[in-house]
Amino acid sequence: MTSGLYKYVVFEEIERSTGKVYEDPCHRIMGTGDELPNTDWVSQNHWCVPLYYAPKVEEPAIEETA
DSSP states (O other): OOOOSSOEEESSOOTTOOOOSOSSOHHHHTTOOOOOHHHHHHHHHOEEEOOOOOOOOOOOOOOOOO
């Protein structure tokens, strides 16, 4: 799986999850009556790993001596 750097989805429960991306599948929201067991399973069993942005650290300028 490749992360889009928005959320990283895993299928093992983690202690510090940042939530779920697909809380309610589209077919349930729209009330189509479709039975999509795999989609229902994913919506119930996925977790999002926390992603942290680490800004680039600016190094102090080195003064040149003559």
